[in-house]
Amino acid sequence: MAQNLMRGDGFGVVLLLYWVLLVLLLSCGRAGSEPTRDKQALIAFLSQVPHGRRLVWNESESACGWVGVGCDPTNSSVYFLRLPGVGLIGRIPPNTLGRLTQLRVLSLRANRLDGEIPPDFSQLKLLRSLYLQNNRIAGDFPASIADMGGITRLDLSSNNFTGSIPFSVGNLTSLTGLFLENNGFTGKIPSGVPPKLVDFSVANNRLNGSIPTGYAKFPAAAFANNVDLCGDPLPSCNPFFPVPSPSPTSPPTTIPHKKHKKLSTAAIIGISVAGGVVILLLILAVIFLLLRRRRTKERSKTPKPPITTAAMAVGEAGTSSSRDDVSGVPLAQPSKLVFIPGGGYSFDLEDLLRASAEVLGKGSVGTSYKAVLEEGTVVVVKRLKDVVYTKKEFEELMQNLGNVKHQNLLQLRAFYYSRDEKLLVYDYLPAGSLSALLHGKAFVVQIFAFGDTLNKKRSLSNDYATSPIELGWVGGRLGSRGSGRPPLDWDSRLKIALCAARGIAHLHASGNVVHGNIKSSNILLKQDNLDASVSDFGLNPLFSSSTPPSHRIMGYRAPEVLETRRVTTKSDVYSFGVLLLELLTGKAPNQASLGEEGIDLPRWVQSVVREEWTAEVFDIELMRYQNVEEEMVQLLQIGMACVTTVPDQRPSMQEVLKMIEEINRGDPDDGMQQSSDDALRGGSDGQTPPTDSRASPPGITP
Structure with a gap:
């Protein structure tokens, strides 16, 4: 040439x-950086599927820059297509997405897709992650998936699939997660188990028969609510042949009866006399106790010599009186302010009583004050009410709570117990609470001596909590959006959710403590970096179970708490889920005007997602931030998983923390960024996600 x-x-x-x-x-x-062939397939898909107004693709631009589309490093092929919760409606048209032959991740979850999966999905031989949960897709288990030999995560949950689960599922040797719950699958679970499978669920289907031994490693919740599944980890299957009954020729076993002799007349008289003596002794003992109590009351009414004003303040608090012993017997030592080791404070109770104080808020367990001591130390004093614990029980509980230490937990520094007063001392965090940051900040103009507060005979609810002169709300009523309040951006909200989850997860895992009162006013913020600390944890045992729980946790309470009046780690997860919904929607959980009278926040979110589309749920302040829609949808799904009605179907706080930590804007497949879908499921290739951390909330289904 x-x-x-x-x-x-x-x-x-x-x-x-x-x-x-x-x-x-x-x-x-x-x-040129333009995947021309894949772009035509995407345009064909979008033109045939109705969708929400938020999804707009400009044909004059490169497809690699479109919302939800990710390309390979050379921009020659589409590798990722993530369109969760964008309002896609109807069938997936054939000869569209099946033409994306280089696709690695496909996410169409939380839309309104129906019909069957097109058979040309079999051309997606390089697909690694397929997320179709929370749609209305029907038909048999897609036969085209058997040709995806490299698929690792498959989620078809919360759809309308029917028929049997094919044996070919066991041939997917790379599969690590298979989620088929909330469908209509029938028949038996196939015996073949993918060798790398670590996450699995077929709950809420119509399956029957014995569970193959290869699936026995998964929890019972993965097989719950089916027609007739049995075998490990569920109860054993009934044997095919019944156990033979005893032979009728066997003589019946009889138990000889002993003949009882009648008591003699002398024995009856002796028993009667002994019983009369015992009753007489009991009557004398009751009379003696009543007389002793009467003398004790008379002694307590004897007038005492006058004391100084300072001593009166201390006496009312119980430091120089004998009233902190419930039995009325004087104690050898007066009550003192007990410090938790390592707190770094050196003041005593008299210093605290002389401190100037202002009301920070009246909560469900008591009233909180900001106390400024004479040397300048600032602390928060919580004055508890309706405590039913004895002094010994109270001190043991406080010592246990004081030993629970974590950077995202507000550390208990000291406590005090007398018959009339129970006080807790914490650090003061100047940035306030999450509730004030979201809905408007409470302020109090009344300043007084803390010792004078303890001397008042009326409760604080009468003195300070209802007076419009002394207590007000910046920006209007509680639950409204305060005027002049700086907007809370998405990164700050995600950071607050992460810090709170870490604190609560530490309570459950390390301290074995149930918080019992999770709400936005108990999420306190540090001044500079918006790190969050969880307060008021572990105090629920102090109060009587006869007090309605709705008075303590209001819109955050789990359904079972209203019935049993017992808080658990699962009810904590529910309350934290409501907190996440509050962060995402900007609405207070106890706000009555959520569409209809009395509807709570989780039901309101479910109804909006079901009747409209996911984006309508989010706080309007969040819509100004770009490229965070998928992260918000992921956090919404985590919140909805937490507020599931059945406690056993909620994830643990450790699993919730793992899911929040893995929220970001990518996917680790092929060395690229981490997939948001794999993050929500709890892991990706090379990582073992927590069991059942992948559950999508049933309430998100349209």
Whole structure:
């Protein structure tokens, strides 16, 4: 060819120009950064599927820059398509997405897709993660999935699939997560188990028969609510042949009866006399106790000599009186302010009583004050009410709570117990609470001496909590959006959710403590970096179970708490889920105007997602931030999983923490960023996610 080009004839010149042009075209094709064939397939898909107004693709731009689309490093093929919760409606049209032959991750979860999966999905042989949960897709288990030999995560949960689960599922050797719950699958679970499977669920289907031994490693919740499944981890299956009954020829076993002799007359008289003596002794003992109590009351009414004002304040608090012993017997030592080791404070109770104080808020367990001591130390004093614990029980509980230490837990520094007063001392965090940051900040203009507060005979609810002169709300009533309040951006909300989850997870795992009163006013913020600390944890045992729980946790309470009046780690998860919904919606859980009178926040979110589309749920302040929609949808799904009605179907706080930590904007497949879907499921290739951390909330289903 070189010899032909060296010749000067016209054919050689044309051939040379041809090769130059071909090289230029190839180089321009590499630099053009446009997957033309895949772009046509995406346009065909979007043009045939109705969708929400938020999803707009500009055909004049590169498909690699479209919302939800990710390409390979050379921008020659589409690798990722993530369109969760964008309002897609109807069937997935054939000859569209099946043409994306280089696709690695496909997420169409939380939409309104129906019909069957197109058979041309079998062309997606490089697909690794497929997320179709929370749609209305029907038909048999997609046969095209059996051709996806490299798939690792498959989620078809919360759809309308029917028929049996095919044996070919066991041939998916790379599969690590298979989620088929909340469908209508029938028949038996196939015996073949993918060798790498670590996450699995077929709950809420119509399956029957014995569970194959390879699936026995998964929890019972993965098989719950089916027609007739049995075998490990569920109860054993009944044997096919019944156990034979005893032979009728066997003589019946009889138990000989002993003949009882009648008591003699002398024995009856002796028993009667002894019983009369015992009754007489009991009557005398009751009379003696009544007389002793009467003398004790008379002694307590004897007038005491007058004391100074300072001593009166201390006496009312119980430091120089004998009233902290419930039995009325004087104690050898007066009550003192007990410090938790390592707190760093050195003041005593008298210093605290002389401190100037202001009301920070009246909560469900008591009233909190900001106390400024004479040397300048600032602390928060919580004055408890309705405590039923004895002094010994109270001190043991406080010592246990004081030993629970974590950077996202507000550390208990000291406590005090007398018959009339129970006080807790905490650090003061100047940035306030999450509730104030979201809904408007409470302020109190009344300042007084803390010792004077303890001397008042009326409760604080009468003195300070209802007066419009002394207590007000910046920006209007509680639950409204305060005027002049700085907007809380998405990164700050996600950070607050993460810090709170870490604190509560530490309570459950390390301290074995149930919080019992999770709400936004108990999430306190540090001044500079918006790190959150969880307060008021572990105090629920102090109060009587006869007090209605709705008075303590209001809109955050789990359904079972209202019935049993017992808080558990699962009810904590429910309350934390409401907290996440509050962060996402900007609405207070106890706000009555959520669409209809009396509806709570979780039901309101479910109704909006079901009747409209997911984006309507989010706080309008969050819509100004770009490229965070998928993260918000992921956190919404976590929140809805937490507020599931059945406690056993809620994830643990450790699993919730794992899911929040894994929220980001990518996917680790092929060395790229982490997939948001794998993050919500609890892991990706090379990582073992927590059991059942992948549950999508049933309430998100349209």
